[in-house]
Every structure is written in structure tokens, then in C-alpha cells.
Amino acid sequence: MTACWRLRERSFARHWSIVDADQYDETERLAVLDSYDILDTPAEQAFDDVVKLASQLLDAPIAAVNLIAKNRQWFKSEVGLGTREMPLDDSICKFALLEDQLMIVPDTREDARFARNPLVTGEPRLRFYAGQLLKTKAGIPLGTLCVLDVEPRPEGLTQQQQFVLATLAQQIMSQIELRKVVKDQAVLIARQAQVQGELRESQRRALEVSRQAEAERRRTDALLEAAPVGIVIADANGAIVKMNAENRRMLGLHPEATDLGPGQPWRGWWADGSVRHGQPLAPHEWSLARALLGEESPRQVIEIAPFDAATPRRTVLNSGRPVRDEIGAIIGAVIAQMDITDRIDAESALRMADQKKDEFLAMLAHELRNPLAPIMSAAAILSNFHFDEGVVRRTGAIIARQAGHMTSLINDLLDVSRVTRGKVQLDTAELNIRDVIADAIEQVRPLVTRHQHHLDVLLAPVQVMVRGDRKRLVQVFANLLGNAAKYTPDGGRIELLLEAQARTLTVSIRDNGVGMSSELIDSAFDLFSQGVQGLDRSQGGLGIGLALARSLVQLHGGVVSAKSDGVGMGCQLEVTLPRVGAAMCVG
Structure with a gap:
């Protein structure tokens, strides 16, 4: 059902009231949260994968599933926080519960609500926040799926990024609902002899939630296919299990594209302008190999050769991150790579244009100098005439002096051109x-x-x-x-x-x-x-x-x-x- 919530502050304690429906208070909201039996539970892969995906797709160093409990905020899954729990007084997400769906804070320093928040004024000095509400079907907010950054983002989130966050939040809520359904189903099975009807209802609900989870999975797959960044998902052995459309565009299709481990014919060269520029990447230098070794975000600029020989090489900026299970073991990796070929080509064109400008100056100087020899010759001839000798000599001196001045200027231009093009050789x-x-x-x-x-x-x-x-x-x-x-x-x-x-x-x-x-x-x-x-x-x-x-x-x-x-x-x-x-x- 649709509900509109209003939050009133009372020393950071909360009183909830529902409008156009039955009346609830904060005690009842906390009871609903407790009914999901999710607080203080171990990490789960389903939640961790979504949070890591949110961090990757929104380029956020911090992401979390944040559940607002009594006097504390608890994280079902997190990236970049290093803790599972914080005091409610330090919470930014608690203000998101005032919003209908999404709260975006481009710069926390400009928001009076966070003027004394220790996470803003002190380490880690949070600057940007975006949180999508996690609501039950009855509209009761349990917390948020949020992303944070230590740098402000004056532009906030694009429409596409907001869609990404909303879609992933729906999937998180589906997982929460699924956990609850599974728990309820276990209770119903234990009482099977007495409550067969309840068991059937639970099974129906489980099927519905499963269908919703599948629908969310399909939406996530669609999101990956629509992303303008190439995304590769590999298993713990480095074999590719998923590759989105943008990555297929960059690399092309390979006959064994679903089983391309580190030993397969990947071809790439460093393109970062360093001393290794142009050298081929060794197998252990690829982002995939580095992520599987535990490096959280190895970034590199490389030139890759698509599997289709007819497709020209592409220059890409890529990074990777390992995927870990609930005990921290690496079970795969996610690689994101952006095609920057057009930008590199544009920079090369600018350098070429600058070189052509210098060449033009050199040509111009040569072309201007050519007429000076006849001028100086004419001045010499004039100086030898015997009629009106004084005028002729003064005229010739002026011509010679000006021609010499022009020659000096042009020689300076030529010297500048030689220096800028590195053509000066010292004797x-x-x-x-x-x-x-x-x-x-x-x-x-x-x-x-x-x-x-x-x-x-x-x-x-x-x-x-x-x-x-x-x-x-x-x-x-x-x-x-x-x-x-x-x-x-x-x-x-x-x-x-x-x-x-x-x-x-x-x-x-x-x-x-x-x-x-x-x-x-x-x-x-x-x-x-x-x-x-x-x-x-x-x-x-x-x-x-x-x-x-x-x-x-x-x-x-x-x-x-x-x-x-x-x-x-x-x-x-x-x-x-x-x-x-x-x-x-x-x-």
C-alpha cells in the first residue's frame, strides 16, 4: 500500500506517523525491521555482489546497505567503511528516511544538517551522499542502499545513475523479502501437520518473490548490457562468465568467449605514456590477473587488439576489483573498461596541428627572407650612381638598414622555429x-x-x-x-x-x-x-x-x-x- 512518512526529531530519536492509513510509531517500525530477522546476521554474497556493483557502476569508494535500528545504523553489506555498525548520531542515512524515495547531497559541507557530523568534519571527511530507500510493500522504510564519496559531486547523479541506484535498491529489497519468506517458510514447514494452509500460502509467496528476484536479475542484466562501459565478469580461475555489449563491441567475439582464461590469446600494450609505453602486457599485468590476486582497484591505460583481426586496436582505461565470498575468499573478479580511443586520437591531432603551426612559421620566415636579397642588391646599385649622389646614397643606406633589420627579425623567427621543433644543433x-x-x-x-x-x-x-x-x-x-x-x-x-x-x-x-x-x-x-x-x-x-x-x-x-x-x-x-x-x- 502507498504511505507517506514524516520524521520528527527528538534528540535524534524518531517518531513515525503514517498518513492516510493506520497510525504507526517508531516502535512499530522497529518491530517491522526486527521481523525480517536480518540485523546482526553474517555477510551474504547476494547483498555483497549488489553493493560492489553499485560501487563500481557509480564510481563510489563507499557503498552500503544501511538498516536504521534503535540507536544505531547497521550495515548488511558495505564497501569502503570497514565496519558493520555505527552510532545513529553519526548517521546521514537517517535523514534519507524523510524522503519519498531518493536523497542526494552533492556537498555535505553546504548542508546545515551535517555541520557537526563527525564523519563530515573528521575522518573520513565524507562529502557526497546518495541514498535510495529500502521500503517494505507497506511503504515502511527499513534503511537505504547508499553510496558516498570523499569528494563533492556538484552535479549529483545523472538520470541513468539514479536509475542504476533505484534498480539495485529494488534488488536489495527483493533479497530482504526473500530472506524473510525463506525464514517464514521454514517455520511453516515445522508446523506442516497443523498449518497446511499456511504452508501453501508461504510457497505461493516464495514463488512470487522468486519471480520478482528473477525480474530484478533480468533488469540488472539489461542494465549491464545498456552500460556505456565495457564490463567483464570472471570466475576465480580467470575464465570469463559474462561480457556485456560494450565490451563485445571493443573486443569482438571470440570462438571461446565464455572460457577465456589468462592463458587465452589476450593481446595488449601499455599506452600510459611511461617508459613502458608500447611494450606488451605480461599475463600477470592484466587488470583481471591483478584483481584475482586481491588488488582492489588496479587502473591502467592500455591498447588492446580485438579478436577480430579486421577491427582496429582500441585504447582503453580499465580497472578491476576482486569478488569475495562471505569469508573473504576471492571467487572471481569484475573488470570495467572505458574506450578512450577517440580522446587519444583528438589529443594526437592537436599535437600534429601544433607541429604544423611551427612548420608553417618556418616556411613563412623563409618565404619572407627570399625578397631581401634583391632589395639589398638594389641598394648597392643605387649607392654607386653618380647623379644626385647624396640622395642616392642616403636612400641606399635606408634601404640597406631596413633590409638588415628585416633580416635580423626573420632570423630570430627562424631561430624560434628551430628551437620549438628541436632542430637547433650546437657547435x-x-x-x-x-x-x-x-x-x-x-x-x-x-x-x-x-x-x-x-x-x-x-x-x-x-x-x-x-x-x-x-x-x-x-x-x-x-x-x-x-x-x-x-x-x-x-x-x-x-x-x-x-x-x-x-x-x-x-x-x-x-x-x-x-x-x-x-x-x-x-x-x-x-x-x-x-x-x-x-x-x-x-x-x-x-x-x-x-x-x-x-x-x-x-x-x-x-x-x-x-x-x-x-x-x-x-x-x-x-x-x-x-x-x-x-x-x-x-x-
Whole structure:
């Protein structure tokens, strides 16, 4: 019959009243629960299988059949709790008895009812709860089938997940009813001589409950077939006894699909991006074999070969869990695996697109550089004309200067492209770092002179040797000095300091220029990053000098950093490289 229940709190004791029917109180509800003779009984496989299935299908670390008794909550079956009983004061499920069918708490921290619950405020710090009522045919709630998580789930449960929980709760209730029927039937058999009529009624009820249990089993089978995750159930020997539709889609059918033990032709390769990526799985590494050894949830990413040779390989994320009997012995295993082939392919496509972008930049730079040779040739020809010689020479100088500037920019673009594609090859030799610094200063001297900067160079008194590519190291320090010159007002001061340590050397370039904000320092060495410029872009450049310098320093086994006390407070760029003979020297 249909009943509507209302719960009133009285120091966490409960008073029950039934509406539109006979009146009951909590004492009568507890009497109904006691009539099922289920409290304090041993674990049973039928309940354990359903609870483990709920944990697997709803991806919940904790699941239980929770019966609300007097002053306590008792678990007929549980996963993840490690106990069969808890005080009623600690119960979350007791609030579910207020609901008609299902209670979902996405985040217990946001629910005032659980503000002082020790299982929420303390270990295990429960965050998510979903409980489906276990009701008798008369509508009297005995407890819940519940799942819990230590992480909140703001989205709660999907409709499909709610259907799963409701279906499994119905099966639990059918099992409870079946236990009661079996008990009643035993009593009736003992009184057979006196109560033949009662025995027949009990048999009828047992048949009806059996039919209900069979119907629930069929619904569970339908649920497994409809699940978008491949599910495999095996016996204690590793032979597959059940495989759902999604798993058959991934693996295909095998002539002996109902007897595929560990010795059968399973083929798979690691696909987790680790050092073992691409290596075949050994027989003991499969989730099934690991679950049968007692591992509760071995997760792995593998590539599998379907039994049908025409079907391409699939990449799957799978996990397994052993199935145990009432004394804890492993009697089988359940494997769940999700096909992530499409996601892996999408990630590969993104990487390919990124590579093509770098290749496009390289091609673009080459294509832009090709017209520069005729421009520079034309400038040379113009400089040799004798009519209006001053104008011609000035024009030719402008063309040559701009062409040289364009060439420098394009060469920087090409360098960035080579670095990002790993195409830079260093021509290394033992170098005196003082000579490298001298070449870099010579390159930027025109820029320093044009801005009337005062450049101080302070070099360590000892000879400091490094192993590296002379051209690339000159490029690094020229870029850093050029950056200081561009962002220091005319007449400013730039200081270059070389210091030698036992295993490393440090080159510091300080200026009293415009400085950098903390936000700009965080991205100073990112590609295309520049300080604020006016509309005339008087500083010029593409914002790749510091990024290129960092990449080249890293190729030499060094590091580069930037410091500034703020806007208008100047800046310090610092390069640290290994000295020849140090542990980190580049070979």
C-alpha cells in the first residue's frame, strides 16, 4: 500500500506517523525491521555482489546497505567503511528516511544538517551522499542502499545513475523479502501437520518473490548490457562468465568467449605514456590477473587488439576489483573498461596541428627572407650612381638598414622555429666567456651609442671557460644587452657583471631603465612578450629576444632569470652557466 512518512526529531530519536492509513510509531517500525530477522546476521554474497556493483557502476569508494535500528545504523553489506555498525548520531542515512524515495547531497559541507557530523568534519571527511530507500510493500522504510564519496559531486547523479541506484535498491529489497519468506517458510514447514494452509500460502509467496528476484536479475542484466562501459565478469580461475555489449563491441567475439582464461590469446600494450609505453602486457599485468590476486582497484591505460583481426586496436582505461565470498575468499573478479580511443586520437591531432603551426612559421620566415636579397642588391646599385649622389646614397643606406633589420627579425623567427621543433644543433667548443661577452658588446655598441648610455663592464679577474656554441652564446648576451638598451631612457646606465663560482659562472646585466611589473616578470621570457610601448612602437622587435635567449641558455645547461623592484626601478637579467669541468657541463 502507498504511505507517506514524516520524521520528527527528538534528540535524534524518531517518531513515525503514517498518513492516510493506520497510525504507526517508531516502535512499530522497529518491530517491522526486527521481523525480517536480518540485523546482526553474517555477510551474504547476494547483498555483497549488489553493493560492489553499485560501487563500481557509480564510481563510489563507499557503498552500503544501511538498516536504521534503535540507536544505531547497521550495515548488511558495505564497501569502503570497514565496519558493520555505527552510532545513529553519526548517521546521514537517517535523514534519507524523510524522503519519498531518493536523497542526494552533492556537498555535505553546504548542508546545515551535517555541520557537526563527525564523519563530515573528521575522518573520513565524507562529502557526497546518495541514498535510495529500502521500503517494505507497506511503504515502511527499513534503511537505504547508499553510496558516498570523499569528494563533492556538484552535479549529483545523472538520470541513468539514479536509475542504476533505484534498480539495485529494488534488488536489495527483493533479497530482504526473500530472506524473510525463506525464514517464514521454514517455520511453516515445522508446523506442516497443523498449518497446511499456511504452508501453501508461504510457497505461493516464495514463488512470487522468486519471480520478482528473477525480474530484478533480468533488469540488472539489461542494465549491464545498456552500460556505456565495457564490463567483464570472471570466475576465480580467470575464465570469463559474462561480457556485456560494450565490451563485445571493443573486443569482438571470440570462438571461446565464455572460457577465456589468462592463458587465452589476450593481446595488449601499455599506452600510459611511461617508459613502458608500447611494450606488451605480461599475463600477470592484466587488470583481471591483478584483481584475482586481491588488488582492489588496479587502473591502467592500455591498447588492446580485438579478436577480430579486421577491427582496429582500441585504447582503453580499465580497472578491476576482486569478488569475495562471505569469508573473504576471492571467487572471481569484475573488470570495467572505458574506450578512450577517440580522446587519444583528438589529443594526437592537436599535437600534429601544433607541429604544423611551427612548420608553417618556418616556411613563412623563409618565404619572407627570399625578397631581401634583391632589395639589398638594389641598394648597392643605387649607392654607386653618380647623379644626385647624396640622395642616392642616403636612400641606399635606408634601404640597406631596413633590409638588415628585416633580416635580423626573420632570423630570430627562424631561430624560434628551430628551437620549438628541436632542430637547433650546437657547435660546441671550450670558450673563454670574456671573449663571448666582448663579441656581444661589439654587436650592441651602435645601439648603446645611439641612446648615449653609459656601459660599465666588470669581469672576474680569473679566466672563466665554458663549453658551448660561440655564435649562440653571443646571440644570448647581445639579446639581453639589446633589451637593456631599448628599455633604458637615453643617457641611462647599464652594467654587465661577470662572477665565477666553483662550478658555475653568472653574468648579470643591470640597468636603470623602465623596469618591470611583477606581472610582466612572470611572463618576461614567454614568446612574443613585451613591455608596454607607444603607438609608434619606438622600441621595435617581435618580443622573441628573451624567449629565444632562455631557450638557448637551457640548451647549454644553464638558467636565465629576471628581477625588478617595479616599474621605473630598472631591471636585472641574470644568466648562470656551468663552467668547464662542472658536473652539468654540456658535452
